[in-house]
Amino acid sequence: GVVPKRRSSSRSIKRKKFDDELVESSLAKSSSRAKGPPVIEPIRCSGSEPSFNEKKKVSKSSTTLILPLTMMISPPSIAKRVKKSKQPLQITKDLGRWKPSDDLLLINAVLQMTDLTSVHLGVKFSCRFTLREIQERWYALLYDPVISKLAWQAMRQLHPEAIAAIQSKALFSQAEEVLLAKILSSSQPKLEVFQELLSKHPSVFYPSRTPKSLLVHWQLLKQYYLLEDQSAPPVSVILISVSVSLPRESRDEVLEHELMISDREQYRMNSPDFDNQTLAALRGRMVRYLMRSREITLGRATKDKQIDVDLSLEGPAWKISRKQGIVKLKNNGDFFIANEGRRPIYIDGRPVLSGYKWKLNNNSVVEIAGLRFVFLINQELISLIKAEAAKMNQQ
Incomplete structure (x- = not known):
């Protein structure tokens, strides 16, 4: 006999869809509708109203179209919240690296030198800050009300001895070094000379300067031939001129080796005339x-x-x-x-x-x-x- 055909339905089994499936399907539908040409369905009954099933389809499609709009609008608001929360993190990071002692050192050094590059080269902070970090911190202390307020509060809590130690490390300004350079190198100045210098020029010298600190800095100036009655040794001048005249771009290893040998022979320190008792x-x-x-x-x-x-x-x-x-x-x-x-x-x-x-x-x-x-x-x-x-x- 003839085997009867198996009956099967073309309708899909209805099951409850999850939220992500609902959004993906709606996005797919909306994108396909937007990309493809407009579909014109044949009108069966021109004068009759749409049936109950058609109304149900329209209501379902309208609900699915509303969901992706709400899902697409919400991510930017989350991103805005993340961006807003990054600002206080940056402030706390800067406050963690910059200690109150560093801020006080920076302020004193800038007031003395009026040059951030000199401050970067001359001041020893608790961390090795770059020139850009020092510039950003100085501008933040000047123009950022939140950072400057927190920094001033922290600096006020420093111990007086710590403040005195920080102020003693202040760099010497150019005006201070000009006054110190007038003291002759042949003289052996005592502390009374520097005390008199402090009393004569109180507006020039930093308030925390002492006669001993002036003596130590004067000895440094004397060591590096920076006093007024001193002249730099000719050997160092010649060596500097040779090093400056050599171009950095075109390096000749053979020439550099020959120059190094000639400099060593010409500028090496000659042994003094020893006597029989000097070892x-x-x-x-x-x-x-x-x-x-x-x-x-x-x-x-x-x-x-x-x-x-x-x-x-x-x-x-x-x-x-x-x-x-x-x-x-x-x-x-x-x-x-x-x-x-x-x-x-x-x-x-x-x-x-x-x-x-x-x-x-x-x-x-x-x-x-x-x-x-x-x-x-x-x-x-x-x-x-x-x-x-x-x-x-x-x-």
């Missing part, structure tokens, strides 16, 4: 110390304690310990320096920490708290000492 010498910019015993002490001399090599004669030595180190000559003719101070000693750029020692060669550069010296060895006398030591070992 070595420690030469600085201002003073030359002679080593005439096998062991000498380096440091800063005081009223209570005398030392062989007083480094304060060379320049500012307030960072140098009273007994900074010991230079010793061994029986084999080698010189060693032992660090016994708090700060490191740099030998040819290598740090020697406290409790350690390092070998000193001829023309070694010794740097202690910013003061640089060249260690020169009496080669003739040391060769005799080595020969005698070799004879003693053979016996």
Whole structure:
């Protein structure tokens, strides 16, 4: 017999749609309707009203069209809320990096120098801020009412001793250095001279200046040949002119190597004429110390304690310990320096920490708290000492 055909309905099974499906379907319908050509349905009954099913379809389509509009309008409002919430986060981030002490340092330095580039180069903050960060912070303190109010409140809570320590680190202005440069380099000024200078020019000097701070800064000016009666050494002028005249774009390695060798031969420090009793010498910019015993002490001399090599004669030595180190000559003719101070000693750029020692060669550069010296060895006398030591070992 004939197998009866299976009856199947073309209608889709109705089930409850979720919200995301409802939005996606409505978007698909609206996009398809917008992209495609307008569809004209055939009118079955011209004079009759639409049936109940047609009304139901229209009502469903109208409800589905309303939902995507509300969903599309809501995301921009969320984005606006996120943008608004980012502003206080930026303020708190800046406040976390910039401490009240940094703000006070910045304000004092700008009032002294009136130049943010000089402030960036000369002031040591708690963090390594870039020039742009310093500019943004200064403008925020001037023009942002929220940041400036919070910064002033934090600065008012600083301890008076902390404020005094910050004010003592204020940079020297150009007018202050002009007055200090008038003191002759050949003189040995005492604290009374700087006290008189402070009393004569109270409007020029910063209120926290003391005679001792002026003396230390005057010694720095003297060390770098910045006083009025001083002239820069010709060697440094020639070296600067050579380095400036060389173009940076066209580098010639062979030429640079030849120039380096010629500079070393022309400008190297000639060994002084040693006598028979001088083993070595420690030469600085201002003073030359002679080593005439096998062991000498380096440091800063005081009223209570005398030392062989007083480094304060060379320049500012307030960072140098009273007994900074010991230079010793061994029986084999080698010189060693032992660090016994708090700060490191740099030998040819290598740090020697406290409790350690390092070998000193001829023309070694010794740097202690910013003061640089060249260690020169009496080669003739040391060769005799080595020969005698070799004879003693053979016996």
